[in-house]
Amino acid sequence: MEESYLQSVIRRFRHHKAGVVSFWIVAVIIVLALLAPVLAPYGPQEITSEFSAAPSLKHLLGTDQIGRDVLSRLLYGTRVSLFVGFMATVISTMLGVLLGLLAGYVGGALDMILMRFTDMVMSFPYILLILVASVIFKPGLWSIILIFGFVDWPGVARLVRGSILSIKEQDYVKSSQIAGMPRSYILFSDILPNVMTNILVFATTVMATSILDEAALSFLGMGIQPPAASLGNMLNGAESVTVLTGMPWLWISPGLVIIILVVCVNFVGDALRDALDPTAVV
């Protein structure tokens, strides 16, 4: 009769219909992106004999102006965008958790310094910072990941710090202190597991915004550099009015994938928040 924590999380996750559907959509997209080398009918940079062709049986999503197959580029591009989103989220979350933990648990002067630094990073114009950084560092896959990683952490840091400040005053933390438990136990066994939910849920929104930011940066030409494909630089073609009106197959599919990914990742985050809270009645 008794269920483990994981089982109850899965049960509660299933109650969130949109979350379940989103989860499977994201899973399918990830699998498709991972299997791009197998599934793609052409190479991502391969130039076929047809230029600016509308979707047909031979090219399911058409081809671009220089004759590359849009479906193949879309699969490879999704791969790049997901990788950027995921890695940027991992880096910024780790940074944010570390700095938030230090600020919230150690407190005092360190807290002051860290939080003012966080405010500084947060108040800096986002796109400008990324543009400047991408000019200084050679634009490329890893430089973009690192830029996002170092720009996205303040939100996580604030969240972690705030949660720790409130959890630190909880009676169960006081109980551990009274029981003479060491600081490391209190931090990693009492406090961190209770912040974890918030971190995980926040990470899903970071991932969604990272995907969007990559798209925006690549659209501006500062992101993933052609000829490599990403969802963002595939949209780049829509800068011209002729493409926008005359060749919608070039931008509709990457645009749709971005929208679907972002919406679904956010829904999964929502469902996770409900599922991970053991006290939520579902």
Place this chain on the structure above:
Amino acid sequence: MEQEQGKEKEPILQVRDLVKYYPQANTALLPRNRRLLHAVDGVSFELFQGETLGLVGESGCGKSTVGRMLVGIEKPTSGEILYKKKDLVHMPGGELRGIRTELQMVFQDSYASLNPRKRVCDILAAPMLYHHMAEKADVNRRIEQLLEQVGLPKNAGRRYPYEFSGGQRQRISIARALSLNPGLIVCDEPVSALDMSIQAQILNLLKELQDELGVTYLFIAHGLGAVHYVSQRIAVMYLGKIVEIGPGTEVFRNPRHPYAQMLISAVPVADPTKRTLTRTEIEGEVPSAVDLPKGCRFASRCPYATDRCWMSEPEMRHTEAPGEPPHLAACFEWERIAAGGKEDRS
């Protein structure tokens, strides 16, 4: 019998002139100019092995702060806490570690006092393993024993705190406090958040455990009903000071301090035929703990206050008859009040 106990035994805990001031934020730019909130202002009492001292008073009188200072989650501004004759306030950290665990606490909110992410057995096991009170091999047996001791099924350890009711969670909190073989448990309003019927069960459990294990309680509450039921002695706090301390039945039947008298008259009596004591209404406002009056702190609400009460602050003085157990009160007019109380009942 109580007095024999008190005379024979060494106190397990002695609290001397315990003070806790909180600097008021935003009252001044420089910390040294900040005004102070006198949360606990010179509290002294003793606790004897195996007894229960009830500590009562209204919200904000400092009773919880006293409890929190005893268990070390609040640092006293000054004063001494001697547990088994060792000063917990000034003891170096290393030595403190061993003895601190002998003072445990049960909180009011049983929900907030158990980590929601951990199973009950993990909550109970961690401190015992860390302090080598149990070895890995037999910790489960010890947990089962603790759970049975507090009246929970043996297998309750496999579940999470949220799966239990308020009363059951409070039993888990008690089991956790017991796990480190404490000499003293501070119960900070342990039943205030529970239903009446559950309250009685928890109070009985605390009493049974005391008989069984000889553990000492400081029982903090704002109502006298529960306190009277479990305590051998009662201390009444008002605005950071103890104003009366004595044997429970005596404080209840014949309160010396007007504030204690008012608290007792506010306790509802179930049997209408026993409602004898005339109700004394508490009027007026509690003075601010930041701007304390010069004289008696209770003068502004006291129907017996005289000029002397406004001018100087009464000390704690013995009020018991010769040969009786000690009963102290901080009131100039206690004789008049005690006599008045008796007349009311006749």
